[in-house]
Amino acid sequence: MLTHSFKLVTIIAEPVLEPRITTELRRLGATGFTVVEGRGQGSRALHAAEIPGINVRIETIVPPEVADRIVEYISKQYFADYEVIAYLSDVQVVRGEKYRRAP
C-alpha cells in the first residue's frame, strides 16, 4: 500500500507538563497526539508528582519540519528545569494529509 514518510516525535515528561505540551504541539503544527501513562527513571528524580517516577509518554506524527520545531521548542523550554526527554523516529503512514496541517 502506498505509504508516506513522516516523523514520530515521542516526548516523555513529568505529568504536570502534559496540558502545556499538548497545547503547544497543536500550535507548532501537529494534527493530533496520543498520550500513555508510564513510569521511569533517568538522570534525575526530582519531580513533584504525588507519586515520583510517574510520567507521561506523548507521541505525535508530524512532517519532518514540524518535528524539528517541536524538538527545538521542547529542548529550549523544558530541558533545563524539567525531567523531559524527546526523540524522533521514522514512520510510514497511509493518509499523508491527515498529519499535515493546511498552512
Place this chain on the structure above:
Amino acid sequence: MLTHSFKLVTIIAEPVLEPRITTELRRLGATGFTVVEGRGQGSRALHAAEIPGINVRIETIVPPEVADRIVEYISKQYFADYEVIAYLSDVQVVRGEKYRRAP
C-alpha cells in the same frame, strides 16, 4: 547480535474496536500483539466511550508483507467511520521465526 528486520505496525483506535482488531491481526498473519491504554486527540472526537478521548494503542511486529495487509485492512475497514490511525516503522528482532507464521 544477529538481528532480522521486521515491521512494527502501531494502530491507535477507539476501545470498542480492540477485540475486533486483535482478532483480525491473528487472521492476517500476526503472531502476537501488545495493547496499551492511552488517550488522544486527532481530527475528530466522536467516539462513544464512557470517557471520550480514551483509546487503545495496539502494536504488532510482523513481516513486511503482513504489515501491508494489516494496514490495508485497517484503512478499508475503519478509516471512514472510526477514529483510527495506523503507522509502520522498522524494527530489528532476534528471533525472526517468532514473528512469522508458518504458512
Place this chain on the structure above:
Amino acid sequence: MLTHSFKLVTIIAEPVLEPRITTELRRLGATGFTVVEGRGQGSRALHAAEIPGINVRIETIVPPEVADRIVEYISKQYFADYEVIAYLSDVQVVRGEKYRRAP
C-alpha cells in the same frame, strides 16, 4: 536541530521481571528507561500474574553497542523460560550525552 542517532530497545515482559530487568539495564549501560503497562498475546500464555496477559513494556534509549548487549542479555537470560520479546529501532535524540554513560 542537530540530532544524534541512538537505538531504542523495547522489551515486553511478564510483570514479575520488571525490577530485575530495569536493574540489569542500568548495569549494562543504560542511563534511564520508561515503563508502560499493557496487555498482550503471543505464542504462549503461561505467566503467573494475578491477571494473565498483563505485561510491561520497557523502553530504553542507548548507544548501539549497549543495545546489542541488552538484547543479548535478555535473550540468554529470559527467552527460554519467560514470555519476553525485545526489539530495536533507530531514534534521533538531541542531547547525545544524556544516553551515554561515562565509561
Place this chain on the structure above:
Amino acid sequence: MIETLKANLLSPIPLAFALGIVTRLMRSEFSLPKDVYSALSIYLLFALGLKGGVELAHASFDSIVAPAGVTLLLGCITPLSTYAVMRYVGRFGTSDAAGMAAHYGSVSAVTFIAAQQFMQRVGAPAEGFMPTLLTLLESPGIHIALAIGAIQRNKQLLALGGDKNAHGSVREVLHEVLTGRTMVLLVGGLVVGYFMGESGWNAVSPFFESGFKGALMLFLLEMGIVAGDRLGDLKKVGPFLLAFGIVMPLLHGAIGVILGAWAGLSPGGAAVLGTMAASASYIAAPPAVRLTLPEANPTYSLTAALAITFPFNILAGIPIYYSIAQAIAT
C-alpha cells in the same frame, strides 16, 4: 408539583449532580478516576440486583405478570417512537435515527435508582420487584433499534451492491449487551439475592444497603461531570435535538406511568416505570451502536441522552412522572 420539584432539587442526588456540572462549567479538571467510577457503578448495580432478588422471593407471580408485560411493551414502543420522531420529524438519516432509538429504547440504571430513592423519600416506595423490570427493559429496545438500522442499511447497501457483512454482526453485539456489566450484575444479583434470601441479605446489607445512598451521591457527582463534559456539544446538535431530549422523555414517561398504573402498580411503582421508559441508556447502547451502525454520529445520541435527557430526568422529570402517577391514582 412546584413543591415536589423544589424539594427534589435540594436533596442529595440532584445537588451532587449539579455540583458535577458546575465543576465542569468552572473549567475544573477534576473527575473521579475511571476505576472508582467503575467501582461505584458495580457496587450500585449489584446492590440493586441483590436487594431486588431478595424481594422478588416475596412477590407473587401474579403481581408481576402484568407489570412485566407492560414493561416489555414499553421496550417495543419506545425505540419505535424514537425512530419515527427522529426520521420523520427530525429528518435524520436511518442510521442516526436507529442509533438514537437504541439509546431511548433502553434504560439508564442510574436514573432508575434515583427514581427509586425519590419515591422512598416522598413516602411512596415502589414495588420490590422493580429491578426485575429494569432487566427486562435493558435490551429489547437495543435489539429492535439495531435491527431497524441493519435492515435499512442492508437495503441501501444492496441497492449499491455493497458488502452486507462489513460491520459487526448484530448477534455478536447483542451478546455483548446481554453479558455486559449491567446485565451481569443486575441479573446475577437478582438470582443470587433470590437464593440467599433474608438471612444472606442481613449479613451483607451493612455493606450493600447502608452505604447505598452515599455511594449514589458520589456517583452522581461524577455523572454531573460526565454530563458537563458533553455540554459543549449542545451547540453542535441544533434546536431539534435540544427539544427532543426533553419532549421525548416526557412522552415516554407519561406512557410509562399510564401503562404502569393500568398494570396495577402503586403510584411510586408507576412513576419508577415511567422514569425507566423516559430514560435513555448511555452505557449499554453507545458501544452497541458504535459497532453496528458506525455511520451514526455518536455526538447526537450521547448529547441527547447524557447532556439533556439525563439531567432533565434527575432534576425535574422524576417529580413530574410522580405527579402524573398521583394524579392518575386519585
Place this chain on the structure above:
Amino acid sequence: MIETLKANLLSPIPLAFALGIVTRLMRSEFSLPKDVYSALSIYLLFALGLKGGVELAHASFDSIVAPAGVTLLLGCITPLSTYAVMRYVGRFGTSDAAGMAAHYGSVSAVTFIAAQQFMQRVGAPAEGFMPTLLTLLESPGIHIALAIGAIQRNKQLLALGGDKNAHGSVREVLHEVLTGRTMVLLVGGLVVGYFMGESGWNAVSPFFESGFKGALMLFLLEMGIVAGDRLGDLKKVGPFLLAFGIVMPLLHGAIGVILGAWAGLSPGGAAVLGTMAASASYIAAPPAVRLTLPEANPTYSLTAALAITFPFNILAGIPIYYSIAQAIAT
C-alpha cells in the same frame, strides 16, 4: 453433612463465587477493575489483621502456643507431602513438583476468611487469634518448597556444569514474600490492632467490620471470574491434576483438623486450621515460583490452586472440614 453443604451453597459467599464462574462460562467480558480488586483485598486483609490484633490482646500466651506449634508443623508437612505426591505419584519433574509444593504449602487468605465466616454462620466461631496462625502459615511452605527446588536444580545444573546463580536468589524472593501485600497488611494489622485495642477498634469498626461481609461477597464474585478464566486450562492439565486438586486439600484438611483439635482448638477453630492447610496460595506463591523456578509450568500450579482447589474449598471443603471437626469433638 449434606445439610451443611446445601446451606453453605446458598449463602452469599459461595453464591457470589458461583456467579463469577457462570459469568465467564457465558463468555461475558465483565470483571472488576484491577485496582478495585486490589482495594478489596487490601481492605479485607487489613480488617482481618486489625480485628485479629485486638483479639490477640485478650488471648493468653498459653492458649496460643500449642496451636502455633501445630500450624508451623503443618507449614512443613504440606509442602513435603505435595512434593512427594507430585514427584512420585504424578511423576512430574523436580521444578513442577517444587512449584506445586510452594502453592499447597502456603495458604489462601480468602479461603481462610470464607472459613471464618462459615464458622460464624453455623454458630461455631473460631478463636480470635486465628489470623495470627494465618501469618505463621503463609511463608514456611514457600521457603521449604523453593529450597527443595533450588537444591534439586543446582544438583542437575552442577552435573551439567551450569551457572548456579542464573536465576533469582531464593533469599531475594523470600524477602518479597515476607514484605508482600498479604504479610504487610496481616502482620501490620495485627500489631496495630494489638496496640490500639478496643477503643481504637470501636472507632474504626463501622468501616472495617460492618462492611466486611459485603466486601467479601464482591471479592468472591471477582475470584469466581478469575477462577473461571482458568477453567479452560483444565483440559490442559490432565486427570492426575484434576484429582490432585481435590484429594490433596481433603488430605491436608483432615490432617489440619486433627492437629488443631489435638492442640486444643474449638471445633470451629480446628476446621479453620484445616481449611488453611487445605488451601493453596495463588497470590504469594506464583510470583515467587516464577522467579526462582522458571522452568516450572505455571499452568499446572495455577490451575490446580485456583481452578480446582479454591472452588472446591469454597463450595464443599469448608463444610467438610467442619464436619470432621465436629465428629472429632463428639
Place this chain on the structure above:
Amino acid sequence: MIETLKANLLSPIPLAFALGIVTRLMRSEFSLPKDVYSALSIYLLFALGLKGGVELAHASFDSIVAPAGVTLLLGCITPLSTYAVMRYVGRFGTSDAAGMAAHYGSVSAVTFIAAQQFMQRVGAPAEGFMPTLLTLLESPGIHIALAIGAIQRNKQLLALGGDKNAHGSVREVLHEVLTGRTMVLLVGGLVVGYFMGESGWNAVSPFFESGFKGALMLFLLEMGIVAGDRLGDLKKVGPFLLAFGIVMPLLHGAIGVILGAWAGLSPGGAAVLGTMAASASYIAAPPAVRLTLPEANPTYSLTAALAITFPFNILAGIPIYYSIAQAIAT
C-alpha cells in the same frame, strides 16, 4: 502533655501512619494503588465538606467572622515568615524560598482531619464550621508565595534581558489550585451540605460518617508509605531543613492557636486552627510551584512538608497544639 502524646501515638491514625513508614523501612514494595488513594482522598474531602456544610447552616454569621478573619491573616503570615526564614536564615535562593513558602503557607487537609479526630477523641470537638476555615486557608498562601517568586524572578530575568513569559502564568496556575480536587470537593461539599441540610445528611451519613474513621486509617497507612518513600531524601536536604521542618510548624502552630483563642474559638477549635497553620501542603502546592517556579528544587519542599512536618504533626504536633490551647484557656 506526655500523657496526651502517648495516648495519641496509640490511636488508630498515628499507628496506621507509623505502619506505613515501617513498611518502607523494611523495603516492602507494597502501596495502595493510585486510584484507591484518590478514591480515599475524594471520599474524605467530600465527607468533610458535606458535614461542614450541614453544620455551617447552624452557625451564626457573627461566630464565624472573627475566626475567618484570623484564618486569612494566618494565610498571609505563614508564607511570609516561611519565605523570610528560608531566605535570610537558611540562605536559600529566591525560588527555593518562594516554593517552600507556597507549601507552608497552604494547608494539609489530612493533617486537619487528623486534628479534628484528635479533638473529638479527647472530648474537645472543634467548631462545626472549621472546614469552612480550611477552604479559606488553602490558596492565599500559594498566591502570595508564587507572587513573591514571580516578582523576584522577573527582577532577575529583566536584569538579564530574559523572556518574562517563559513560564506558566501565575494566573493560570492559580486557576488550577482553585479548581483542583481539594477545592472542588471541599467548597462543593460545603455548598451541597448547606443546601441539603440535616435530612439530606441523614440519608447519606451511613456512607460518609460511619466509614470516615476507618477510611482515614487506611489513607494514613498510605500516607505513611508516601512519607516513607521520601525518607531517603532526608540526607540530601541537610540539617537546616530538618530543623526547619519541626521548628516552623511549632511556630506557626503556636501563632495559630493564639489567634484562634483570641478570635473566640474553643480550645479544640483553636488547636485545629493551629494545626492548619502548622501544616504544609503537599497536594495543591507542589504542582503549582513546579509549573511557576521550575528552578525551585522540589526535593527541598517535598521532603520538608511530607517527610518531616507531616509526620511531626501527626505524631506529636497535634497534641502539642492542643496543650497550648488548653494552657491559654485556663
